[in-house]
Amino acid sequence: MIDKRRARWVVGTTFLVMMLIPAVAFAAEEVAGEWQSYVAKAIGAGIAMAVSALAAGYAQAKIGSAGAGTLAERPEAAIWIIVLQALPEIIVLLGFVAAVLIVNMPVTPV
Amino acid sequence: MNPDVATTTKRTAPAGGDFGYSNARIRGMRSRLLRRDFLDTLIEGTDMKKLVQELADTEYGPDLEEALIMGLSAGTVDIALKNNMVRTFQKVLGFLNDEAAMLVTTLLGRWDIFNIKTVLRAKQMGLKHEEFVEGLLPVGSLGPVDLEALSSQPDIKAVVDTIVTWGLPFAGAVREGHAAFLQSGQLAELELALDRYYTEWAASRLKRRGVNARIARDVLQVQVDISNLVMTFRLQKEDVGSIDASRFFLEGGAVVTADLYDELVKMSDIDEVLNRLRGTRYGKVLDDVAMLFLEVNSISVFERALEDLLTRRILGLAKGDPLGVGVAISYLWAKQNEVTNLRIIVKGKAVGMPIDRVRKELILV
Numbered sequence: 042m043i044d045k046r047r048a049r050w051v052v053g054t055t056f057l058v059m060m061l062i063p064a065v066a067f068a069a070e071e072v073a074g075e076w077q078s079y080v081a082k083a084i085g086a087g088i089a090m091a092v093s094a095l096a097a098g099y100a101q102a103k104i105g106s107a108g109a110g111t112l113a114e115r116p117e118a119a120i121w122i123i124v125l126q127a128l129p130e131i132i133v134l135l136g137f138v139a140a141v142l143i144v145n146m147p148v149t150p151v
Numbered sequence: 152m153n154p155d156v157a158t159t160t161k162r163t164a165p166a167g168g169d170f171g172y173s174n175a176r177i178r179g180m181r182s183r184l185l186r187r188d189f190l191d192t193l194i195e196g197t198d199m200k201k202l203v204q205e206l207a208d209t210e211y212g213p214d215l216e217e218a219l220i221m222g223l224s225a226g227t228v229d230i231a232l233k234n235n236m237v238r239t240f241q242k243v244l245g246f247l248n249d250e251a252a253m254l255v256t257t258l259l260g261r262w263d264i265f266n267i268k269t270v271l272r273a274k275q276m277g278l279k280h281e282e283f284v285e286g287l288l289p290v291g292s293l294g295p296v297d298l299e300a301l302s303s304q305p306d307i308k309a310v311v312d313t314i315v316t317w318g319l320p321f322a323g324a325v326r327e328g329h330a331a332f333l334q335s336g337q338l339a340e341l342e343l344a345l346d347r348y349y350t351e352w353a354a355s356r357l358k359r360r361g362v363n364a365r366i367a368r369d370v371l372q373v374q375v376d377i378s379n380l381v382m383t384f385r386l387q388k389e390d391v392g393s394i395d396a397s398r399f400f401l402e403g404g405a406v407v408t409a410d411l412y413d414e415l416v417k418m419s420d421i422d423e424v425l426n427r428l429r430g431t432r433y434g435k436v437l438d439d440v441a442m443l444f445l446e447v448n449s450i451s452v453f454e455r456a457l458e459d460l461l462t463r464r465i466l467g468l469a470k471g472d473p474l475g476v477g478v479a480i481s482y483l484w485a486k487q488n489e490v491t492n493l494r495i496i497v498k499g500k501a502v503g504m505p506i507d508r509v510r511k512e513l514i515l516v
Binding site: 107 | 179
């Protein structure tokens with residue numbers, strides 16, 4: 042059973058980070074000068090990429106572990122396991138897209 | 152039963168609380184459990200040879216191949232089934248994570264008590280080694296070699312001495328129970344000491360935080376409740392009157408507390424006991440078989456109904472948390488159930504039991 046406290050912590054942190062990324066980017070747009078804006082966008086893009094990569098890694102670790110268990114008993118399920126193992130890569134791709142969008146946001150100095 | 156069993160056995164299991172690997176593997180193994188229609192095919196089969204042919208294509212194939220070197224008979228098929236069960240249990244214990252292995256070995260400890268009680272009863276009845284050894288199931292901490300050594304002892308005292316010499320965790324309980332047995336001449340004293348030891352030992356091991364420990368604790372509590380209820384029914388049926396019934400009470404149940412137990416054993420008949428239990432988790436299953444009890448007048452009816460309830464609860468654990476110990480406990484019970492059913496079919500085939508009777512004897516398929 043997933044530990045409720047840990048689950049709450051993960052959901053809370055994810056929510057916070059999700060709120061933080063656009064906030065950092067928009068704050069850069071609103072108040073900062075040109076170079077501060079670039080720095081803020083780089084930080085936002087970095088967070089988007091890092092968190093999504095960590096999340097995908099976590100998911101792949103869990104799927105890989107369960108997949109190894111399944112393969113030990115049912116080798117015929119190998120194709121399905123490979124597909125499932127690759128699925129979390131989508132999370133990184135989405136993080137990458139978010140990072141690109143953040144970096145490419147037009148800079149409008151105050 | 153040995154608390155160090157997880158460390159003495161070579162384990163390549165994931166440490167900590169990773170249930171992903173083990174539960175996925177167990178689900179794979181579960182998919183190979185035999186289905187009802189396959190058991191029907193075995194029951195309806197013409198003879199033992201046909202039954203062995205059918206079973207050879209299943210998980211039991213390698214064990215049958217090994218055992219049938221000694222010739223085709225109900226006994227050798229029975230050995231193969233038992234070997235398969237022991238091998239499967241050891242395999243599962245080998246890849247469970249540390250927490251799950253501890254919880255599962257605690258619950259499997261009841262098989263050590265069951266085996267020792269079987270040996271003690273056999274010694275008291277003066278049975279020969281080969282007459283009772285097939286009833287032993289080495290799935291607890293006592294392996295086949297240990298049980299072979301115990302069952303080869305000439306009498307009860309020698310069995311007790313061997314257990315004490317080995318320094319097994321329940322040696323103290325066995326020694327005390329043996330002293331009581333020598334005074335009263337009742338083997339029940341020794342068995343009671345073992346039961347009491349196991350419930351206390353298991354309850355202390357399961358007294359930890361977490362959902363998994365709670366699942367295992369719930370299983371243990373239902374087992375204790377069932378023991379107490381069966382004892383209540385026995386005392387009611389025997390109408391023992393002046394005997395101090397509270398001596399047979401086992402602590403640690405969920406529903407049957409010491410007060411309820413005292414109340415139940417003081418009741419005038421079984422009807423009253425059933426009325427009192429109405430509204431508890433055991434009420435409905437006992438009510439359902441009350442008529443059957445009146446027909447056959449045997450408390451084994453209630454015993455079977457309660458055991459079925461426990462089995463159903465445990466099998467249901469697999470449908471609950473996919474990342475908890477329930478999946479492992481449920482699988483091991485399902486496997487044990489399957490082997491018991493196959494052994495019933497084999498025995499039935501060997502003695503020419505009618506098909507309907509064999510079907511009736513099967514447990515929850």
